[in-house]
Amino acid sequence: MADTGTLVTYELHGAVARIGLNRAAKRNAVSDAVIDALEAAAIRAGREARAGVIFGHGPHFCAGLDLSEHSEKPLFEAVLGSRRWHEAFDRIERGTIPFVSAISGAAVGGGLELAASTHLRVADSTAFFALPEGSRGIFVGGGGSVRIARLIGPARMADMMLTGRVLDAEDMERWGGVTHVVPEGQALDHAMRLAERIAENAQFTNYAIINALPRIADMSSEDGLFTESMVASLASMTEDAQQRLRDFLEKRAARVKAPGDD
Template sequence: MSDASDLVRYELRGEVAILGLNRPDKRNAISDRFVEAIAEAVARATREAEAGVIHGHGKHFCAGLDLSEHSQKPLFEAVLGSRRWHSAFDSIERGRIPFVSAISGAAVGGGFELAASTHIRVAEEGAFFALPEGQRGIFVGGGGSVRIARLIGPARMGDMMLTGRSVSATEMERWGGVSYVVEPGKALERGIEIAARMAQNAEFTNYAVINALPRIADMSSEDGLFAESMVASLATMTPEAQERLRDFLEKRAEKVKAPDA
């Protein structure tokens, strides 16, 4: 194992990059330096891996923004800092490879924003989610007003921000903000399993799911259907797709099975 920085530990396990937020004494609260470390580790994972997992060392995934740093920023510097969060998290959400977040403990504020930038969220039963910005006199600045609102809806996000309530992993799964709920201590293991499976997909298809699907969701239905036709046709033309389709037609690939099979 080697370190991308002292703040994000990096491990390459087969085709899966494992990024560990490494500020456990601060519940992995995110500072500007931490954002840069995350961006650096994500860029490395994109070069070296086919899928990635982000998790937190210690008891918590990420408790959000480092308020001691944020409270001292001049206005324009704060704007630029928020935009840097957007850029770093965009490199996860709309990059080349899919990412899973493995969530234990707190995914609060900016931690929830980070998780929302990943493509699949696995949360342990004891994990919890909160957006306490209303009580702190601030507003989300790491992309949450777009990403979290699209996951769970603006009304539920507004509820969380206005009331400061914490939401359990089970309830967040019902809301659509979590993809899988697992037993305590199992999030990272499950996240790696999912990432390893995604790493076996066709590279172009993974890229299309990450980059085309959210853009199509932003389009009118007619524009979206047209874009879908273009992407589907391009995907079928790739040499990898042609080979995989031949394997299926010649019965070298497994058929889809029922969930309990």
């Protein structure tokens, strides 16, 4: 059961850190204090775990920015607040371990921005996604113009912001914003299973996947290919990789099978 006095809960389950937004009465809206607590939890997870899961206590993942707090900020404070979101979400996206988000109910505005900072997104059938900034006279400020636009494309993101369009989990999966869709109530369990599987990977390879891939996407093709060669060579030289390759060659590791094969 969640500690009602804690804005963000933290539990270590084996090699997986489970981080929970804990403002269920406000649909887990994100305040400055929540951002600070979330960043601290992500840093701790990077030290203690091999993978992480982010979820929302109660029926909703995150309804986004706490507008009651934001509406009272002077201009420069609002700019600095946006930059704090960027710093905290960068701890997740480009930290030391992969993160999976478990989404049920609302992933709206800043909630969708938070989900976009994770590496895999699991949504159950109750999940819905929206960017209502257009109707509220504001603009995304938690990295969505970069992360969400790269996931679903700027035209689709503009559609959501301009019209207030709300997507369900299946539509968002078709658009590329969700990686797994599961039945109601199963998002957290499925996210934990994925994180446990990820935690079994070589640490260097996980680090390279979450840090090299987005940077390569920002490069020219030639620069990206050169960087790929460097990262691939470094990965293959680690002791972990060499042992895993020996296990495969000596038939101690399972081969890849087609879906459905036992």
